[in-house]
Amino acid sequence: MDVQRYISSGILESYVFGMLPETEQGEVETAVLQYPDVKAAVSSLQLDKERFVQLYAIAPPAGIKERLMEAIRLENTPEGNNLLPDELRAPAAAPANGKYHRREKAPKETPVKQLPVTKTSSNDRLWKYLTAAIVVLLIGSVVMNFFFFQKSTDYKSRYKSLIATKEKLEADKAQQSQASLKKTDSSALAEVDPLSNPDFKWTKITGGGAYAGNEVSVGWNARTQGVYLQATLMPVPPAGKQYQLWAIVNKKLVDAGVFETGAAVSQQLQQMKAMTVAQGFAITLEKKGGSPDPSMDQVCMSAKIAR
Template identity: 30%
Template sequence: MDIKEYISSGIIEAYVMGLASEEEIRILDCVQKNNPEVKQAILDAQNTLEDFASQQAIAPPPALKSAIWAKISEESQPENLVEEVPVKPMEAPLYPSSIEPNKVPLKWFAIAASILLVASVALNLYLNSNQNNFKNELASLKAAQKENALAYQNLKSKWDLVTNPTVKAIPLLGVEKHPDMKAMVYFEQNSKEVYLALDNLPLAPKDQQYQLWAIVDGKPVSLGMFDQDAEAAVQKMISVTSAQAFAITLEKRGGSPTPTMENMYVMGKV
């Protein structure tokens, strides 16, 4: 196993973020026990994720403190003075007083309850905002990790083909109607396997697909359809023993028994 290639494959990031499968987790746990380099890479990834979470933390809104003090000031303002009307003193109260001078008035309980309510609402808003932002960032990280892993896999597939001495790379260049188009055919000369990559051909309509043709003894032979809905950028086509050239046409979904010449996009000689 190439440790550096294993570390750079994205499996460690997936492990730290909880995206790895159970089998990948078991393998990685086993590898890190016997390889300090892998164990250190896991620690580095964990530290990076923690640093990212700290940097993205949202401070409580500055207006929260002002809102609470404004509420206190509002509640503690003296009530509007009203004109005093003289009344005759009563010899005795109609009912005995049950409020002692040293007891806190009920009004202050209302003020405290209002403050707690404002603080609670503001804190909930802050926590919800912080949690939602973290979820969004985590979702973005997961999407980016998946995209990077896919890009790496596609690049590796092309690299494996290009560096294989038994594979012949055949560029297919745009015809007169599509001069800027390009595709690549990789022909494995021993096994006769054929691989196709659409370098810059536009996305085909939903009811159509690109079809690869091999020119064998002057006649077109279908090598199958390229599935643009698949994630693989390099796809294995039908094998062919020998060919003088390759071409790609745009056909109805599922393919055509004969190529539609006016819909030919690229062609290349072997």
């Protein structure tokens, strides 16, 4: 699995925010166990989520905890009853009407066993109050969750947009690289076989005098400015010396580089310095490594380019 692409897909954000179906949640949890990078990414997202929740958390009303604990401690007392909201307080005892009545002899009644008074009514009121407080907190939590969901949805949308933009830029870059590489390859292919390339004009340079029987072929491509040399019949120079090729430009010699000679390289093409203009070529014998200026008394051979 391409871990980095999986991390940047946005599925981990959905997992942390609880917006994935159970099947995909299982896949993420499996990836967390298998890949440390995925586990680290999930941990980082969970930490960011916790910080976000803490930043926008809705605090409960001040003193609500103290009031709840005090109401529990003073349960079934007038003080505790006064701490409850009006709708949850026990009704006050009905006052006497203040009138005196003639005392009459009460009829004999059958004694009734007094049952213990339960605290159900008072407990019910207390639990109703606690429930109301919990509902208030729950509503606050729901509002917070809705706000957080809206924010996370907005961030997820922006994240997907950034990913799409990044992928498009990478695709454009790859396409440009391929086009550039194709252009480079095309230029290279044109130079692969200068001997068969019609853009190259080959000039055979033969020697005279001390260099009679020596022969060098030079190919020049006016379009690409490429220059190649083949030392077909050229002796090895004296120690400390090397043959150098010159392009003839407006009756002046322009350095085209030194080259190797001998039987070992007689069939090889040697790439020389590029030339924008050339009317012919000449060869001189220079010190090893070449010379910036030609030794005119050491010109071995020369020839003009056939038109």
